[in-house]
Amino acid sequence: MSATRVCAVSDLVQDQARRVEVDGVPIALVLDAQGEVHAIGDTCTHGDISLSEGFVEGDTLECWAHGSAFSLRTGKPLNLPAYEPVPVYEVTIENGDVLIDPTAIKQA
Template identity: 70%
Template sequence: MASVRVCEVDDLAPNQAARFVVEGVPIAVVKDSAGEIFAIGDTCTHGDISLAEGFVEGDTLECWAHGSQFSLLTGKPLSLPAYEPVPVYRVELLDGGVHIDPSVTLTV
């Protein structure tokens, strides 16, 4: 599967997440305060909650419903109640667009 353009870089607000469904895969895309862009699985592993509705702080995304925090770098949960990681996807920036291939996950 090839990468898919999900949005423009300028469409993403700093320190906020946006939800995209790419080839049927829900993905939360985050631009941090330094302008770096991350993509992780959008579904909290503690409950069927969209992480894109959560809170961004540094390199973490916090689930709004139960407070579990996930690393944007590794997908690993940093606090309970979640204990399972979410997938992390490679982000490519091409011609001002954000591209993601949902079939390629990164591991740390």
Template identity: 80%
Template sequence: MSASRVCGLSELVQDEARRVEVDGVAMAVVLDGNGEIHAIGDVCTHGDISLSDGFVEGDTLECWAHGSAFSLKTGHPLNLPAFEPVPVYEVVIDGDDVLIDPAVTKASA
């Protein structure tokens, strides 16, 4: 598999998550307050809730339903009730294009 365009840089809003899907894999893409772009799995590991509907604060994304916050850098939950991490995907920027390959996670890159 190769990286696919998921959106343009100009389509991202700082400190907001955007839901994208690549090859059937749902992801939350975030432009954080430091200008870094992150991509993590979009499904909260505590419940079947879309993380992209949650709240971005610093380098975390909080599930709106039960309050578990996940690190955008590692995917690890920072508080309960979630205790399993979500995948974190490598992001490639090519001009204005944001590219992600769902087969390449930071753990396997």
């Protein structure tokens, strides 16, 4: 599968998550303070909650429901109650557009 355009970089708000869906795969996009775009699975592994409704702090995305924070770089949970990681997807920026391939999962 090839990468799919999900939005323009200019559509993203720094330190806020945005939910997109590619081929039925929910993904949370985050533009961090350094200008890097991250894409992680949008479903918290603890409570089946949308992570894009959570809070961005540094390089983490925190689930609003139970407080588990996930690394935007590795997908690993940094605290309980979650103990399973979420997938992290490769992000490509072309001509100001964000492209994601939901089958291209980064290896931590």
